[in-house]
Amino acid sequence: xxxxxxxxxxxxxxxTKIDQQLNQREGVQSHIVLIDKFTFKYRNFRHKIINFLSxxxxxxxxxxxxxNTVIINKINQLGPQDLIFIIRPDLLKPKTLKYLKTQxxxxxxxxxxxxxxxxxxxxxxxxxxxxxxYDRLDVEKYNLEFLTNYIFDESENTTHEQLFFNISTHDYxxxxxxxLAKYIHEKQWSKEILVLGPxxxxxxxxxxxxxxxxxxxxxxxxxxxxxxxxxxxxxxVGLSFRIFEALGxxxxxxxxxxxxxxxxxxxxxxxxxxxxDNINIPEDFVTSxxxxxxxxxxxxxxxxxxxxxxxxxx
Numbered sequence: 001x002x003x004x005x006x007x008x009x010x011x012x013x014x015x016t017k018i019d020q021q022l023n024q025r026e027g028v029q030s031h032i033v034l035i036d037k038f039t040f041k042y043r044n045f046r047h048k049i050i051n052f053l054s055x056x057x058x059x060x061x062x063x064x065x066x067x068n069t070v071i072i073n074k075i076n077q078l079g080p081q082d083l084i085f086i087i088r089p090d091l092l093k094p095k096t097l098k099y100l101k102t103q104x105x106x107x108x109x110x111x112x113x114x115x116x117x118x119x120x121x122x123x124x125x126x127x128x129x130x131x132x133x134y135d136r137l138d139v140e141k142y143n144l145e146f147l148t149n150y151i152f153d154e155s156e157n158t159t160h161e162q163l164f165f166n167i168s169t170h171d172y173x174x175x176x177x178x179x180l181a182k183y184i185h186e187k188q189w190s191k192e193i194l195v196l197g198p199x200x201x202x203x204x205x206x207x208x209x210x211x212x213x214x215x216x217x218x219x220x221x222x223x224x225x226x227x228x229x230x231x232x233x234x235x236x237v238g239l240s241f242r243i244f245e246a247l248g249x250x251x252x253x254x255x256x257x258x259x260x261x262x263x264x265x266x267x268x269x270x271x272x273x274x275x276x277d278n279i280n281i282p283e284d285f286v287t288s289x290x291x292x293x294x295x296x297x298x299x300x301x302x303x304x305x306x307x308x309x310x311x312x313x314x
Contacts, residue, residue, distance in 0.1 A: 004030045004311060005078060005104070007071060008087030013215040014241065015087065017152040021307055028313065033074045035067055035091045068096040075103050083108065083311060089128075090120045097127045106130070108310070112149060114138055116235040132310070134238030136259065149241050150306040151248040151298065153219045158250075162190040163286060165225035166242075167218055170197030173231040176256070176276040180229065181205035183279045189286065192221060193229065222249050227286065231276060232257035239263070244301060250290055254281065265293045265301070 004022055008015050015032055022030035071092065075081070084104040089097060101107045111133040115121045125131055125142055132147035133139050139146045164184055168177060174195065181193045182205045194207050201208050213221075222228060228251050230242040237259045246253040253260075253271045260271055269291050272281065299305055307313060 002028050002083070002311075002313075003078075003081045004028060005075065005081045005084045006030065006032045006087075007035060007084065007089075007092075007100075008032075009035050009091065011087075014152070017215075017303060018307065021303055022311065025307075025313060028311075031074075031078055033071055035071070035088060067091070068093050071096055072099060075100060080104065082106070085110065085310065087112065089124055090118050094124060094127065097124060101127060108132070110147060110310075111135065111138060111144070112238065114236040114238065115142070117233065136237055147306075147310070148239055148301060149244050150303045151244045151301050152303045153215075153245070154248040155219075155223050156250050157223050158290075160226040161224040162192055163226050164189060164191040164193065164229055164254075165221055165227070166192075166229035166231075167194040167213060167221070168196070168231065170195050170201060173233070176231050177229075178203060178206055179276070180231070180274075180279055183281070187281070192225070219245070219249070222246070222251060225251065226290075227252040227254060229253075230255040230257065247293065247298065247301060250292065252285070252290055265297050267291050267293070 006015055006019055015034075019030050019032045022028050081104045083106045084100050086092070086097075086100070086107070086109045089109045097107070106129045107127070108130045109128045109132065111121055111131060113121075114135040115138050122142065125144075131142075131144045133142075133144040134146070134148050136146065138144055166177065174197075177193065177195065181191065181203075184191050184193075185205050192207065193205070194209050194213075195201070195203070196210070196212060197208050199210060222245055228242055228246040230240060230253065232240065232255060237257065239257065239260060243253060243255065243257075243260065245251075247265060254274055255271065256274060256276045258273050260266055261273060269285070269288055270293075272285050274280065
């Protein structure tokens with residue numbers, strides 16, 4: 001029995017997709033431990049003040065300490081593992097990572113955020129037996145192993161209720177998304193563009209939501225749309241899950257990530273790269289049909305292939 005432990009943030013259900021497929025494999029036993037600071041609860045107001053002072057004067061965050069304790073307790077319950085695979089290891093303390101390394105034959109990590117966004121990832125690279133990254137620049141600079149995200153859900157719905165769909169969080173990309181939504185509105189194209197934001201956030205062109213939507217619910221919204229929108233973080237070149245959701249559901253994609261043209265699934269009738277400061281979406285891109293991507297190309301990005309590669313399975 002090959003014992004695998006996956007450690008990572010909740011991520012709306014992406015890790016569950018890996019775990020479910022692993023546990024369907026013969027001779028494999030998989031578990032997930034979430035790096036979830038929201039499991040921490042203050043006992044009272046005094047406890048909250050203590051954490052504030054601890055962060056300010058001792059550099060210790062009780063929430064982070066709690067998360068690390070949860071991880072260690074879980075590995076102690078499960079016992080030694082054949083492989084521990086960590087996503088966002090920068091969320092854990094180095095001493096926790098060192099302890100995990102003593103509990104497995106192979107400690108591996110997947111960086112699906114660039115080191116330019118989270119520089120602390122650079123210092124912990126030597127702690128791992130292998131580090132994967134979806135960012136080509138990081139792969140070249142730090143001699144990491146290239147690994148994209150994956151297609152975890154598929155459909156071939158050729159009908160659509162609306163043209164455009166996007167869901168994102170309220171961050172520095174917000175203004176670009178609002179400009180894009182305004183552009184689409186002025187073209188009188190149908191859209192559902194959702195932004196997870198604070199209660200006081202309003203927009204004439206965007207729909208503001210206040211609770212995260214799980215990946216399975218997002219998939220339903222993608223399935224009824226023709227074109228998926230993605231505003232890429234400027235400090236990253238790796239392909240986000242939005243791109244693989246578009247691939248899996250056979251949807252067109254509009255993205256600000258220029259690196260997408262270097263992948264074998266790229267087709268100009270399916271994928272349009274735009275400049276977020278000078279938006280131009282040709283009418284024929286919107287009205288033309290989706291060109292199916294060859295199955296042998298899609299196979300390289302499906303979760304099954306991804307799992308075989310990462311966990312050395314057949």
